[in-house]
Amino acid sequence: MTANNLASKDFRSALGSFATGVTIVTTVAPDGTDVGMTANSFNSVSMDPPLVLWSIGKNALSQPAFATAGHFAVHILASDQQSLSDRFARRGEDKFAGLELERGPGDVPLLDGCATRFKCRTAYRYDGGDHDIIVGEVLEFDHFEKHPLVFHRGRYSAVAPAASERELAGQSLDFLLVRAQFAASREIHKELARADLDDNEYFALTALGVRPLTIGEMNEIGQFYACIVDHAAIDHMTDIGLIDVNEGADGKITLTEKGHILVLRLLAIGKDSEQTMLDQFEPWEGQFLKDALRRIGRTTPSVAPTPPAVKD
Ligand SMILES: Cc1cc2nc3c(=O)[nH]c(=O)nc-3n(C[C@H](O)[C@H](O)[C@H](O)COP(=O)(O)O)c2cc1C
Structure with a gap:
């Protein structure tokens, strides 16, 4: 593939060959509204200090809130949370309706039932083409023993159910x-x-x-x-x-x-x-x-x- 057609469907599809987990990133807007979106651009950055990153499309309705937020939370979704992922991937809906929430640092909304939750302070923001790259310092995290939801080639899957041999060893x-x-x-x-x-x-x-x-x-x-x-x-x-x-x-x-x-x-x-x-x-x-x-x-x-x- 040449640079000319990098922006094409093929480029998107090539990127899709990278299997990731699925997260929902949440924060609270200056007017107190809860904001959140599904993101698979999450990654770990540093152990000391503990840093993570993710990127948000500049066109996302949530972008202005994340552009100023002092805190946010990243929820690594569990394999049974596909419908929650779909809900937070829809543009601008009242994504939090009916959900039981806790509150983290900076009053950010925390969702239940995920595999891991990182509560972060926004440490850096970088321009990343049509996305903003947001780096957070992890202040606290909760880790639950759950299998993660996986995203690969535009589809959800789960980590293959462990064979009984692996269950034993696990x-x-x-x-x-x-x-x-x-x-x-x-x-x-x-x-x-x-x-x-x-x-x-x-x-x-x-x-x-x-x-x-x-x-x-x-x-x-x-x-x-x-x-x-x-x-x-x-x-x-x-x-x-x-x-x-x-x-x-x-x-x-x-x-x-x-x-x-x-x-x-x-x-x-x-x-x-x-x-x-x-x-x-x-x-x-x-x-x-x-x-x-x-x-x-x-x-x-x-x-x-x-x-x-x-x-x-
Ligand atoms: C599996 C999955 C991963 C996604 N990852 C990202 C991401 O990392 N960054 C991003 O900006 N959008 C990502 N999206 C798209 C947003 O979730 C989607 O654009 C959403 O509508 C944004 O909501 P908002 O416009 O209400 O802010 C992803 C969607 C899915 C289904």
């Missing part, structure tokens, strides 16, 4: 941790399957990669990872040439050279998987995630050790 930290661990260890598990090893044997090999251990010592550590290394596992790993059991007094088990090579390969796969996971995050988020998991693992009372069943 509900509880326990499920989130298990789900994340499953995803994080997918590549390791492929390698373990190739080497005919299970999770307990994987744990044992990794622990032996640090230093020689007896079965008892391994199980003392293993209880924190829900791993039990029994004699069948030891025999299996001995048979396939990964470990040597010292039959002498100390009963220590060591990795063979083949065992060392496998542990190094598993470590490298683990590092790769970790990098892939952390690439989704800002560095500080990755660090925060690790710290949070470390704290949960150390301090949660329910992981108090249970004595292992297996003896040396």
Whole structure:
């Protein structure tokens, strides 16, 4: 597309490929009339100070009110608020008739039933072609656990209803941790399957990669990872040439050279998987995630050790 036909229907349609939420922005006019309109130009701007923006058409009947308003409120609509969105997208109607309202800073009208409400002080206004860009500093906000209404290609939709798997993971930290661990260890598990090893044997090999251990010592550590290394596992790993059991007094088990090579390969796969996971995050988020998991693992009372069943 060239600059000549940018203002065309095609440009509008190209912009419509950007899926957004839907908001209603409200304020109060100098004569005390409540004013509001549907807007999907809303976006976040800054965390510190907390700033948001939206833009209003210069032809909108609400424009003069927003051009002077000291405060406004942005309501991110919930998936069941399509008719409210339609009502506030109609030009000049008495959009507030019959609605129960609360009042926010600057006496602006606040609507009920939305997913999130930002109460803002007008911080800046900029000219933006046929729109005014309005930047607000968020003074307060209310966040409700509701699915948002979505607008895409000129149509409303909702975020796809969560599949039951996602519902589970969305509900509880326990499920989130298990789900994340499953995803994080997918590549390791492929390698373990190739080497005919299970999770307990994987744990044992990794622990032996640090230093020689007896079965008892391994199980003392293993209880924190829900791993039990029994004699069948030891025999299996001995048979396939990964470990040597010292039959002498100390009963220590060591990795063979083949065992060392496998542990190094598993470590490298683990590092790769970790990098892939952390690439989704800002560095500080990755660090925060690790710290949070470390704290949960150390301090949660329910992981108090249970004595292992297996003896040396
Ligand atoms: C989903 C949706 C998003 C909209 N987003 C905006 C917007 O960001 N800015 C704008 O000026 N108008 C937007 N509109 C159009 C206004 O809601 C519409 O022009 C309304 O009639 C303005 O009301 P008023 O003229 O009474 O002020 C949107 C309409 C819909 C349906």
